[in-house]
Amino acid sequence: MIEIKNLKKSFGSNLVWEDVNLDIHDGETLAIIGKSGCGKSVLMKHINALLTPDEGTVIVDGHDIFKLTYVDLRILRQRFGFLFQGAALFDSISAYENVAFPLRYFTKWKEDQIHKRVMECLDMVNLSNIGDKSTAELSGGMRKRVGLARAIVLEPDYLMYDEPTSGLDPETSDEINDLIIYMSESLKITSIVVTHDMHSVLRIADSAAFLDEQKLSWYGTIDELRISKHKRLLEFIKASEYQIG
Numbered sequence: 001m002i003e004i005k006n007l008k009k010s011f012g013s014n015l016v017w018e019d020v021n022l023d024i025h026d027g028e029t030l031a032i033i034g035k036s037g038c039g040k041s042v043l044m045k046h047i048n049a050l051l052t053p054d055e056g057t058v059i060v061d062g063h064d065i066f067k068l069t070y071v072d073l074r075i076l077r078q079r080f081g082f083l084f085q086g087a088a089l090f091d092s093i094s095a096y097e098n099v100a101f102p103l104r105y106f107t108k109w110k111e112d113q114i115h116k117r118v119m120e121c122l123d124m125v126n127l128s129n130i131g132d133k134s135t136a137e138l139s140g141g142m143r144k145r146v147g148l149a150r151a152i153v154l155e156p157d158y159l160m161y162d163e164p165t166s167g168l169d170p171e172t173s174d175e176i177n178d179l180i181i182y183m184s185e186s187l188k189i190t191s192i193v194v195t196h197d198m199h200s201v202l203r204i205a206d207s208a209a210f211l212d213e214q215k216l217s218w219y220g221t222i223d224e225l226r227i228s229k230h231k232r233l234l235e236f237i238k239a240s241e242y243q244i245g
């Protein structure tokens with residue numbers, strides 16, 4: 001379980017948000033939503049201590065992550081998979097080597113073990129035939145899938161997705177949405193999805209956290225979201241509908 005407690009973050013005089021309190025339960029898929037620039041990515045980066053807050057803290061399975069030693073933080077980070085915005089692949093190496101990278105970095109596994117796990121993960125994202133291709137040759141949707149294979153390779157408990165469907169056409173977006181559901185259901189991964197794509201939220205999430213006006217403006221289940229009368233949340237959903245046509 002992840003507990004976000006009284007979190008506040010600013011960059012210089014720019015307050016991103018404050019008073020953010022949020023629990024993420026095991027097995028759930030939480031969507032963090034809100035307009036561009038409202039601080040979704042910044043919030044997600046606090047969850048595995050890539051950024052430090054001005055106030056408040058994040059507790060992962062009982063551990064205050066900002067009080068961990070360097071070694072313990074490194075161990076904790078292995079329990080998080082991260083699909084970065086734009087996938088953030090290494091374009092000078094093959095898709096296979098991108099997925100193998102965390103295993104080479106974090107484990108002392110032998111080549112045949114690495115091979116088995118990389119092929120398993122490429123298979124899970126339906127890319128078992130493209131391993132030797134350079135990632136620069138791949139389409140946007142394929143790049144996201146390689147990024148996803150890399151994110152799950154260490155068998156994380158938590159998987160964080162930053163705008164997994166941005167820049168993709170509706171059909172490819174739905175392939176990614178299906179994979180997010182698959183990872184959550186078959187691997188029992190707790191998922192945190194940053195997105196401004198409401199179509200995706202309604203399809204994949206159990207609950208949603210709406211960042212707006214420098215705070216956590218609304219939080220609830222997707223069933224509650226469907227009937228919410230929160231004015232700014234409704235405006236946001238409406239605007240997002242126009243975006244996806």
Ligand SMILES: Nc1ncnc2c1ncn2[C@@H]1O[C@H](COP(=O)(O)OP(=O)(O)O)[C@@H](O)[C@H]1O
Nearest residue numbers: 011014016034035036037038039040041042043
């Ligand atoms: N490393 C940083 N240094 C300074 N400002 C930042 C940094 N990262 C994000 N910001 C600012 O924090 C705000 C929230 O950014 P971000 O979380 O990326 O928004 P979102 O993901 O919701 O589009 C923006 O105003 C952005 O300019």
Ligand SMILES: [Mg+2]
Nearest residue numbers: 040041042085
């Ligand atoms: Mg962002």
